[in-house]
Amino acid sequence: MRFSEKLRQEADPIYEAIFNHSFVRGIGEGNVPKEALIHYVKQDYEYLTTFCRIYGMAISKCQSREDMTFFQQQIGFVLNEEVHPHNNFCEVAGVKYNDLQKAPLAPSAHHYTRHMLEVAANGTLGETLTALAPCPWSYWEIGRRLMQEFSPGPDHPFYDWITFYANDEVSEITRNFMDKIDACAENAGKQERENMMEYFLISSQLEHQFWTMAYEQEKWYVDTQHSSLVIK
DSSP: OOHHHHHHHHTHHHHHHHHTOHHHHHHHHTOOOHHHHHHHHHHHHHHHHHHHHHHHHHHTTOSSHHHHHHHHHHHHHHHHTTHHHHHHHHHHHTOOGGGGOSOOOOHHHHHHHHHHHHHHHHSOHHHHHHHHTHHHHHHHHHHHHHHHHHOOOTTSTTHHHHHHHTSHHHHHHHHHHHHHHHHHHHTOOHHHHHHHHHHHHHHHHHHHHHHHHHHTTOOOSSOOTTTTSOOO
8 A cells, every 4th residue: 555545544534524524515515604715715815825835845855856846836836726716715705805815814724834834844855745735635535525426517606616626637736745755655764654644644634624713713712902913
């Protein structure tokens, strides 16, 4: 069994919880509360900004131009392509995308970004890859699952979102992550492979928590005079 397959096997209960999450089910059913969509976009915009920074950190760990090119392409994908599913949520919620940017990070989003930043700052390329992988991997599987179960047509309110993540480009990104994780695992020692598993599972848990954070419009529990500041 490939190491990437072991990661996915261990994370299967988390993925099943993601597939059955009220927010994810709501996307398939075409019924997500407006407030949840808005909170999601606000948080995901900031999350993906950090994701781009981590891709840049990963480039510094690469030994080949092929790997450098992969991360450079992913930065472009986040900046230029992932605005489309955000815009789909904004259209359904009846808000402007530009009005939802520069929001403070909620606790769960803050935790998730700090987890990945810490791994990228102190870990190996393989460890960084496993901390990053659950994001594209889970979204690709969500897209495929929703396509299979709901077969949405162009009149579905979240048709653009679902088809975006179920498409071949996201599939290729995920498979590239798998291949690069497997290549790193082959040359990794026991401790590094254990770290890779741990970081993958933590990020997978935080993917599930991100959906809950958005659905419940999670905020910091205590307001302060500086609560309007962006926590990044």
